Amino acid sequence: MDPIDLRSDTVTKPTPEMRRAMAEAEVGDDVFGDDPTVHALEERAAELLGKEAGLFVTSGTMGNLVVQMAHLARGEEAIAGYQSHVVLDEAAGHAVVVGASVRALRERADGTMDPDEIRSAFRDASDPHQPITGLVVIENTHAHSMGRPLSVAYTAEVAGIAHENGIPLHVDGARFWNAAVALGVSGPELAAPADSVTFCLSKGLACPVGSVVVGTREFIWRARRARKLLGGGMRQAGILAAAGLVALRDGSAGMIERLADDHANARRLATDLASLSGIRSAGDIAQPGDGPLDPARVVTNFVLFRVEGDRRAFADACAARGLLLDLFPHGQLRAVTHYGIGMADVERAVAIFRSVLAETRPGQPASSATRP
Numbered sequence: 595m596d597p598i599d600l601r602s603d604t605v606t607k608p609t610p611e612m613r614r615a616m617a618e619a620e621v622g623d624d625v626f627g628d629d630p631t632v633h634a635l636e637e638r639a640a641e642l643l644g645k646e647a648g649l650f651v652t653s654g655t656m657g658n659l660v661v662q663m664a665h666l667a668r669g670e671e672a673i674a675g676y677q678s679h680v681v682l683d684e685a686a687g688h689a690v691v692v693g694a695s696v697r698a699l700r701e702r703a704d705g706t707m708d709p710d711e712i713r714s715a716f717r718d719a720s721d722p723h724q725p726i727t728g729l730v731v732i733e734n735t736h737a738h739s740m741g742r743p744l745s746v747a748y749t750a751e752v753a754g755i756a757h758e759n760g761i762p763l764h765v766d767g768a769r770f771w772n773a774a775v776a777l778g779v780s781g782p783e784l785a786a787p788a789d790s791v792t793f794c795l796s797k798g799l800a801c802p803v804g805s806v807v808v809g810t811r812e813f814i815w816r817a818r819r820a821r822k823l824l825g826g827g828m829r830q831a832g833i834l835a836a837a838g839l840v841a842l843r844d845g846s847a848g849m850i851e852r853l854a855d856d857h858a859n860a861r862r863l864a865t866d867l868a869s870l871s872g873i874r875s876a877g878d879i880a881q882p883g884d885g886p887l888d889p890a891r892v893v894t895n896f897v898l899f900r901v902e903g904d905r906r907a908f909a910d911a912c913a914a915r916g917l918l919l920d921l922f923p924h925g926q927l928r929a930v931t932h933y934g935i936g937m938a939d940v941e942r943a944v945a946i947f948r949s950v951l952a953e954t955r956p957g958q959p960a961s962s963a964t965r966p
């Protein structure tokens with residue numbers, strides 16, 4: 595039996611329809627602007643987010659990098675969350691490539707930064723000692739807070755602060771569609787306050803490769819130049835974009851609507867996990883979890899939790915039984931639901947958790963469901 599792979603939603607493989615669309619895609623040299631399938635994807639993404647234009651990039655990391663190159667001049671500074679992907683997980687691209695610094699602010703348990711702290715993080719541009727604040731970045735969903743979705747109201751509030759100071763807001767929306775589905779809002783509603791948004795096709799939307807950046811036509815032109823500089827000008831990229839077009843279809847023909855199933859599966863997994871002794875809360879970002887896991891905190895496709903004892907040994911014991919987890923920062927374990935993981939897999943995963951706990955914690959009932 596294949597392992598149940600809950601390490602990430604990046605492990606998803608393309609659907610049969612995606613593979614067909616890729617095989618049959620009409621292509622051209624996209625560096626010459628000749629690939630109709632790439633054009634169609636970029637237009638579709640822009641339309642879905644209510645923006646003027648889109649740019650297909652190789653990854654979310656490249657997306658965030660071209661965005662920073664397009665928004666920031668050398669020596670400028672971005673305000674971003676201390677636990678955000680652009681700060682932690684992009685190999686300091688802002689410093690190495692963009693020539694910008696980051697002013698990192700603490701996030702709260704719900705993944706937001708305190709608006710007053712954002713306000714006071716702006717530098718004084720009239721003081722020659724200081725860097726010049728040039729961008730605010732928020733992450734939606736916010737991974738380290740258990741994949742919390744940031745609301746339209748919060749996005750608008752942060753955009754308001756950025757715009758009062760004459761600078762843009764970027765939304766790192768690697769899992770933007772998880773946020774929109776969880777909040778029950780449309781793409782344009784959630785994206786409206788932002789000047790640019792990046793979202794990944796290669797995570798919960800199950801495409802093999804790629805992300806899309808959206809914004810104004812003029813901004814996308816600068817991002818396109820930046821992509822070229824990074825070596826990201828791709829030729830017959832319509833083969834890849836074709837999968838994205840399948841993912842972004844309306845309704846049940848596409849991959850957005852079904853994210854609700856991943857959220858329901860994650861909630862179910864958390865509910866069952868919470869009933870097992872030896873499973874602890876992930877805590878919030880700032881605080882280790884010492885209470886029980888609270889399933890109500892699971893609103894998208896991430897379940898973060900801790901175990902009593904050695905988490906690596908725990909993860910290894912799960913892996914030996916066919917359940918793969920990710921070792922997340924802050925001493926947490928992460929289980930992510932996604933396309934290809936159904937309710938039966940969740941049930942099997944819970945049985946594996948139960949048997950590993952029984953082995954490592956004598957006294958734990960090895961069988962019989964404890965879930966009410």
Ligand SMILES: *Cc1c(COP(=O)(O)O)cnc(C)c1O
Pocket residue numbers: 652653654655656658679680733735737766768769794796805
């Ligand atoms: C995954 C991720 C990215 C980067 O995407 P890659 O395609 O892996 O480069 C950026 N931001 C967030 C929040 C992510 O989760």
